[in-house]
Amino acid sequence: EVQLVETGGGLILRGGSLKLSCAVSGFTVSNNYMSWVRQAPGKGLEWVSVIYSGGNTYYADAVKGRFTVSRDNSMNKVYLQMYSLGDDDTAVYYCTRDRSGDGIFDYWGQGALVNV
Amino acid sequence: DIVMTQSPDSLAVSLGERATINCKSSQTIFFTSSNKTYLAWYQQKPGQSPKLLIYWASTRESGVPGRFSASGSGTDFTLTISSLQPEDVAVYYCQQYYRTPIAFGQGTRLEIK
Numbered sequence: 001e002v003q004l005v006e007t008g009g010g011l012i013l014r015g016g017s018l019k020l021s022c023a024v025s026g027f028t029v030s031n032n033y034m035s036w037v038r039q040a041p042g043k044g045l046e047w048v049s050v051i052y053s054g055g056n057t058y059y060a061d062a063v064k065g066r067f068t069v070s071r072d073n074s075m076n077k078v079y080l081q082m083y084s085l086g087d088d089d090t091a092v093y094y095c096t097r098d099r100s101g102d103g104i105f106d107y108w109g110q111g112a113l114v115n116v
Numbered sequence: 117d118i119v120m121t122q123s124p125d126s127l128a129v130s131l132g133e134r135a136t137i138n139c140k141s142s143q144t145i146f147f148t149s150s151n152k153t154y155l156a157w158y159q160q161k162p163g164q165s166p167k168l169l170i171y172w173a174s175t176r177e178s179g180v181p182g183r184f185s186a187s188g189s190g191t192d193f194t195l196t197i198s199s200l201q202p203e204d205v206a207v208y209y210c211q212q213y214y215r216t217p218i219a220f221g222q223g224t225r226l227e228i229k
Contacts, residue, residue, distance in 0.1 A: 044220055045209055045211075046220070058216055105166070105168060108167070
C-alpha cells in the first residue's frame, strides 16, 4: 500500500525557518519525481517545487531562493526546507508523487499545516 | 506562465442530474509531438487531500466511477458528472502540466441543490 506522511508543520514566527518531511512507503522516492503542493486556508492548490529522479530541482517563483527540496534515499523520504517564512506561506503543504514525471499527481499525503 | 481559469466558481446540482465544470487555459496545452493534452482533473472532498480523477484530458484514473468523464482540446476543457451522487460533493480543480510552473485552476465548488 502506498502512503505519504508529512510531518514537521507547526506555528512559526514571520522570518523563521521550518523543515517538512515526507515519509514514503510503497514505492521508491529516488525512482520518482516528487512534488510539493500547498493550499492556503480556504484557497486553491499551488505547486511549490519538484525533485526529479535524477536529482534536479525546480521551484515556483514565489518560493525560489527561500525553499529547498531534497531527499534521503536511504530513508525513502523527501524534505522541504523553508526559510524566511512570510504570511503568504501559511498553508497546508502536500507531498505528492508525480507519475511518470509528466506532472500527474497520483498519490498525495494528508498534508502538514504551516502557520506563519 | 500558463493560467487556468475555471467556471463557474460554484455549482449546485440536484441528485441524479448532470454537473458540468469548465476549464480554460491561457494557451494551448496540447503537445503535437506526443499528440497529448497535458490536463488533469482532481477532486477534493471536505477535509481530505486532492484525488486524481482524470489525466491526459480524458483518461479516467483507475477506480474512478464511470459517471465522471472529461473532454476538450486546445484551450477549453470540461469535466462532466453524468448523474450526481451525494459523495460527489467536493471542490474540483483542473491542472495543466504542459509547462513548469504547473498550474491549477481556482477550483469549482460542487454542492447538492
